[in-house]
Amino acid sequence: MTTSRPNLADVARIAGVGPATVSRALNGRPDVSEKTRERIRKIADELGFRPSATARALRRGSFRAVSAIVPDLVWGWWEPVLRSAAEAAADAGFHLFVHPIAGTEGGLEAVIEGLANVPTEGVIVVSVPDQAAARDSCERIGLPVVAIDDTSRSVQLASVSAKNRDGARTIVEHLISQGCERIACVGATSNEFTPYWGEGLFVEERVAGYRDAVTAAGLAPAEELVLDWSSPGDESIVTVPELDRLLESGAEPDAIFCLADLLAAPVLRTLSAHGLSVPDDVAVAGFDDERAALLLDPQLTTMRQPYDQMGRLAVDLLLRAISGERLPARRHELETELVLRGSTAVSLR
Amino acid sequence: MTTSRPNLADVARIAGVGPATVSRALNGRPDVSEKTRERIRKIADELGFRPSATARALRRGSFRAVSAIVPDLVWGWWEPVLRSAAEAAADAGFHLFVHPIAGTEGGLEAVIEGLANVPTEGVIVVSVPDQAAARDSCERIGLPVVAIDDTSRSVQLASVSAKNRDGARTIVEHLISQGCERIACVGATSNEFTPYWGEGLFVEERVAGYRDAVTAAGLAPAEELVLDWSSPGDESIVTVPELDRLLESGAEPDAIFCLADLLAAPVLRTLSAHGLSVPDDVAVAGFDDERAALLLDPQLTTMRQPYDQMGRLAVDLLLRAISGERLPARRHELETELVLRGSTAVSLR
DNA sequence: CTGAAAGCGCTTACAG
DNA sequence: CTGAAAGCGCTTACAG
Missing domain, CATH: 1.10.260.40 (lambda repressor-like DNA-binding domains)
Structure with missing residues (x-):
């Protein structure tokens, strides 16, 4: 023995x-x-x-696992995405490995190249600002790849995302239906060096949706209400200097559309510092329905991204690529959902 | 060709x-x-x-990878832990696989048993409420295991956690040094079915630290200030009924120690609903220094868990176990750090 | 229904 | 310094 x-x-x-x-x-x-x-x-x-997993994999010529690479961000909106991705993978008899970029010298590309030493058959990249680089790295190690979240302005991969433009239009229309007429839009930035954000495609799309709604409603276009935000990804800031200035200028917005939920935290603090109450003086709305939406006071009205569908679709696409199908580089956009909470409705506080 | x-x-x-x-x-x-x-x-x-990773692993008899199993929770406090764990693993030439429980039928035990089919050599379990079950599952598949975060009351594994009792004492002492005398403690619950929380060891430890500080300061023991909270893990609640009742009873606490940062969100909303301002009327402090602390208004004074050290130490222990060392089932507690923010100091708002 | 053999792609004693 | 051979632990045609 x-x-x-x-x-x-x-x-x-x-x-x-x-x-x-x-x-x-x-x-x-x-x-x-x-x-x-x-x-x-x-x-x-x-x-x-x-x-033995390795012996079996060697013999079969494959391990039946796929890898998701997640970005170096603390706001884990990708957690529910991975949950459904793991389910979809399991349904097909595949494992899902999750590889955080965090802590890896060399960033995304190094993580991808490191997969050459992992028994995995495909890659899902989440929130990559540069799909071209991801595509090249994956080509180099010979693995198919699918992207989640349209962060990259140039679409070089089969990509899964929310209908960002539609969703933004819908939520701004909701603000308008509540009687708001001077709706500010915060989160866009001309600073292209903001990590994972910058001039990301989703930012552009959401701003476009905002303009769609404002224009369609025949509201006076008010460009000073579209704020440039120097560092939208930084959660440690207490208030937003740009919004401070706007409020001091006497612009008096009656609503603020935050391009992402996490931006609402400093926005709410800024409003409260100016003695403005939400939603009575100013209604506030976000986008994502991620954790931040529930933590704020009041809780945030927002557009929910279809996290479950996003994970499933990404895996479906990837498995098709693994079985030999060539996936065209294009976006697959999924429906978002309006979630009403206290930041736009007194009755929900 | x-x-x-x-x-x-x-x-x-x-x-x-x-x-x-x-x-x-x-x-x-x-x-x-x-x-x-x-x-x-x-x-x-x-x-x-x-x-080929598999051929090499088969031949060498090992793949040099370890696995971390993360709980089905949205508040990803374990992200910085995994980052440092991945670094520590990489330093030793190991990969770190991350396996979310989320989406797996059968929960933690099913995920562990599933590792039998993964080329991995050891397991790190994060926030497991029942270490005995984790230990048995790992024994069954023959993999060494280390735990992070003392959630399990019964310590059956080598475990890494923050000094929860010490940290709680320190932050309550800070509140006392600010002149607070009627300090409530919220988050403990007699409901043992709260997932991943319940009567977790860290809850017990933090309450003990609170009592240490209050007693040492010679403050009148006020058991009505230690609130039972029916569902502390639920982030969707707007206000805390138990705190509502306390405030209506005229108890007038001048500070509230939340056993975890995420609890501070509904606590702040409850206070604001009662017209109380923070920190002027009531100071609020948390524990963890996770993302929630930065999102709140005001931002939260809290005890920071040593996330980096926790991940490193867990990997170190695990690698020792992999190389044959027998690890005794005991806790390895690491120092926490007081982080001052606006919720206890007007000057920091 | 079952067995013996070949082979997946490497690495590592063993010879030279 | 280099090569031929054995073998890690499986699976799968190929025979029977």
Whole structure:
């Protein structure tokens, strides 16, 4: 009796059959007698036999796993996305490995190239600002890739995202339907060096949706209400200097559309510092329906991204690519949903 | 010329050497002439040769990867923990796989047993309410395991956590030093079915730290200020009924210690609904220094968990276990740090 | 229904 | 310094 892990040969020896039969029995192949299969199963159980994942993968030529690379951000909106991705992968008999970029020298590209040493068959990249680089890295290691979240302005991959423009239009229309007429839009920035944000495609799209709604409603275009925000990704700031200035200028917005939920935190603090109450003086809305929306006071009216569908679709696309299909580089946009909370409705406070 | 991935034999054939020499050259073994090594390297590069991870693992008998299993929670306080864990693992030449429980039928135990099919050599479990079950599952698949965060009351594993009791005492002492005398403590619950929380060890420890400080300061013990909270994990609630009742009863606390940062969101909303301002009327403090602390208004004074050290230490312990050391089941507690923000100091608003 | 053999792609003693 | 051979633990045609 050895102390090390039993292998298939051990099971075969004890069962008095060939290794091939053990393999067939344990893998549920039809061409084994039920009697033999039962006996082998029992012995395997007793021995605590677990087939070696590496040997099986080597023999089969594949490991049936895919990898998701998640960005170096604290606001984990991608958690529900990965949950559904893991489900979809499991449904197809695949594992999902999650690889945080955080802590890896060399960033996204280094993480991707590192996958060359991991038994994985495809890559999902989340929130990449530069799809061209991701595409090149994946090509280099010979793995198919799908992107989630349209951060990259140049679409070089099959990409899954929310209908950002539609969603923004919908929520601004909601503000208008509440009687708001001077709706500010915050979060866009001319600073292209903001990590994972900058002039991301989704920012552009959401601003466009805002303009769609304002224009369609025949509201006076008020460009001073579209604020440039120097560092929209920074959660540590207490208030927003640009909004401070706007409020001091006497612009008097009656609503603020934040291009992402997390921006609402400093916006609410800025409003409260000016003695303005939400939603009575100013209504506030966000986009994403991520954790921040629930933590704020009041809780935030927002557009919910279809996280579950996004994860599933990304995996579906990736599995198709793995089985040889060539995926065109284009966006697959999914419907968003309006979620009403206290920041736009006194009755919901 | 085939379209499939080149293997080591291809490189050997083209270089006109044996496969063993290619292996040695590419793995940096000393016993290869520099000239040969260079030539082989060049050819491997041109061919885009990437050694098969599975073949190498099968041959070596190990894959040099460890797995972290993260809980089904939206508040990703474990993200910075995993970042440092990934760094520590990489320093030792190991990969870190992250496996979310979310989306897996059968929960933690199913995820652990699923690792039997993954080329991984050890497991880090994060926030497990029942270490005994985790220990049994890992034993079954023959993998060593280390826990992060003391959620389980019964310590059955080598565990890494913050000094919860010390930290709580420190922050309550801070409140006392600010002149607070009637300090409420919220977050403990007698409802043991709260997922991942319930009567978790860290809850117990933090309450104990609170009592340590109050007692040491000679403040009148006021048991009505230690609130039972029916569902502390639920972020969707707007206000806290138990706190509502306390405030209506005329108890007039001058400070509230939240056992976790995320609890401060509904606490702040409850206070504001009662017309109380923070920190003037009531100071508020939390524990963790996770994302919620920065989103709130005002931002939250809190005890920071040593996330980086926690991830590193967990990996260190796990690697020792992998190399054969037997780890006793005991907690390894790491120092916390007081972080001052606007919720306890007007000057920091 | 079952077995013996070949082989997945590497690495590492063993010879020379 | 280099090569030929064995083998890691499986699976799967190929025979019977």
